[in-house]
Amino acid sequence: MSGMSDQPVLVVDFGTSSSAATVVVGEASYPVPDPVTGSGTWPSAVHWDGQSMIVGALAERRKRSEPTAYAAEFKRGMAADVPVALGDRRFRPIEQVAAVLTALRAEAERRYGTPIGRTVVTIPASYGPQDPRRAQMIAAAEAAGLGPVELLPEPVAAAFAPVTGPAPAPGELVLVYDLGGGTFDTALVRIDERWHEVLGHAAIDDCGGRDIDSLLASRIHADGQDWLSPLLITAANSQSEPASLRLGMAVTDFAKRIKHQLSDMPTVEDFLLPDTPAYRMTRADLAQLVAPLLDRTLDCCRRLLADLRVPAANLGSVLLVGGGARMPAVAEAVQHAFNRPLRQVEEPELATVQGAARWLPRSGPRTIRASAETNQMVPLSFTIPGGSARLLRWLIVPGQPYPAGTPLARVRLTGGALWDLVAATAGTLDRLLVAPSTDIASHQWLALSQS
Template sequence: MSDKPVLVIDVGTTSSSAVVVSGDSATLVPEPGTGLRGWPSAVYWDGEQMLVGSPAEQRKRSDPTSYGTEFKRGLAADTPNVLGRRRFRPIEQVAAVLVALRTEAERRYGGRIDRAVITVPATYAPTPLGPTAAGPTDTRRAQMIAAGEAAGFETVELLPEPVAAAFAPVSGPPLTSGDLVLVYDLGGGTFDTALVRIDERRHEVLGHAAIDDGGSDIDALLAAQIHSDGQQWLAPLLRAAAATPSAPATLRLGMAVTEFAQRIKHRLSDAPTVEDYLMPDAPAYRLSRTELASLATPLLTRTVECCGGLLDTLNIPAHQIDSVLLVGGGARMPAVTDTVRRVFGRPIRTVDDPELATVFGAARWLAHSGPRTVPAWSSPERTAPLSFGIPGGSTRLLRWLVRPGEVYSAGTRLARTRLPGGAIWDLTAATPGTLERLLVEPGTDVTSQDWLALARH
């Protein structure tokens, strides 16, 4: 769509990542100071500014009431969270993460980056356009766009996470043209799946589905199990927690147990059994891979049922799938591989960095997505109204790129629009001319039948 740089961003529930796409290059943006490839999706309000990522993680024990994480899950309810002495909406916390990613990306790139592609869960329903749109509206797509604009991006495009993951580079031989691949994406806060037909130049996404379950839910189950198993040596601390659930000491205990659960879960990806200590004077806590798999079984069952529901909707039996692609941080769990192989009986494909599959896949999607332009319908009249064959029938006009009185050539991008799903398409000139008058203002929902401007040819 443009030779200018684009920042591709995956805002995850527990970690976020970004890639600068410029020309043919795609460069990951590591977190400054730590060099982490995935930034913790965490914020901390110190009374004057919002700290993001590892700086927030490092301060959370000093004042846990000023620390926030998993705020992406709160976009639907849009309930403000209290951080210190201030209240912040989830969209404000997402915007803070985007600002930090953009600032570091521009520092590394050495120039301004005005356009962003942000991946979102497939559960974020497209926003209906037009005055006749009925039914409940999912505001989360609009909130992600607003957060991107608040972070300073002029153009914000959305891409479903499983669609992005389908473009991630796989380990081993490349996927073969014509293959049907089921994408299984278990992230920190959501599970997404998509069925993709592989093509040499552009993959075709046949359908996608999602549920609001993710790896952090397994962390919560394991943390609860640790609480239950450690009743005896945690009893004094637990009694204090019950008395004052919002006290800093209580919050610190919850953070410590959750981090302990995450550490055990990650270690069980490489070892059959783990023994670790929550506190120096506590007895060793032991957990096997089999026990973790048993704990995660209900959630993993829901994920494969989601996949099965998608296949049923598309009327495609599992035996016609050529492979299942595992992505997302949760895909590192051996129980995931075992469950998917047992249920579907198809070959398993993986990526080198499952946590970064979505952001790198989105970068590759951007390179393969083409210009996404719609030429104006031509007219033999010297002065004629401009109308366009809008993809899907309706779109929202974001801004005019050419001003009245300005001369343009054939192929010039006249206006930028956003489809209900968040994709960006530009309206272009079919022939040279001069834009005489605008008939539609930015922010208006338009269709293929609408006249948007008058032009002289």
């Protein structure tokens, strides 16, 4: 797009359990940390305080005071689009997504002192062209005041992430293994210098870091029956739903803390409460516990490769991304399953947003010149990458003269990218043949122009 390199662009990776954002200006990128913790990731969580929606780490901190007004993992509910009760009101998942995006935009503009002109939102590769969640994500971003919204498949973004060691070479086949907080996604990507091609993808919607936390919380409940039972009885006798919710949250948070510690040390001893016995777990114990879940992810990868008829031996590498990739058990399982070189990033939970920020200045102007124009009344047609797109809006009106290189219309490709259709030579627009919000194809007549 014209002037794209001069515009600040907000790049957002909206995840099931956590989200991340960065502002891109030209080749430079500036992370947008959570204002409460300073972390590069924001919890994808909301808390309704009766008057406004609180998001991120602040919502996490308030969840125990009013657990019935707290929600997380609402991205999983976007397909069903069923409102949920938060305190005294009900909110659709899209409204909760919009609340988080609004906070990301406001913090980005506060930190960098300038309005955001454009937005890139990464989405799972499983959100196909007809998937309603694509439109919901765009609508949520627009409701948050983010304007023109471009979609980028997460595996494409992740493949641009800064990896340790040599970068993938053009033409290399990379299997992206993305174990996020709420879902598992895998994709086979062919590396190119400007635009990586997703050859195929697969996903498991109920397999992520939060599911590992639930497994570990159940294990803690089973192992700690003697000292947890009195707490459970106390919560039940209080006849208070918030009390039971608070205890459940405390055990889940404790499980998460154990999991994170085992990424850095082979054995952990920790305390749920100061007066409860020490809970001990080894890295081997955790690997055994999560083995069935990891087996599901590996089977998903194998089915994808089988469907694409690509032997594992043809893979150049496997890229491990997502917060779950920090677990040593993940790297060990993937290496054993495929016996291919592993590529990793220093901060796997930020791989998608960092990759999208690196992709943006490399993606080019994304303009399409008219196929032919002569000194007469001629139809305007264009060669569209991928063969088809959705015409979003016309940028000029009939009767308006334009010089060569003028953007005439804006389209969204099937992959989610925004491109501008530009005039090859000067002319005057005579009439429009295709209305906005219409699907178009390469070489289709879109308008008539007098050259």
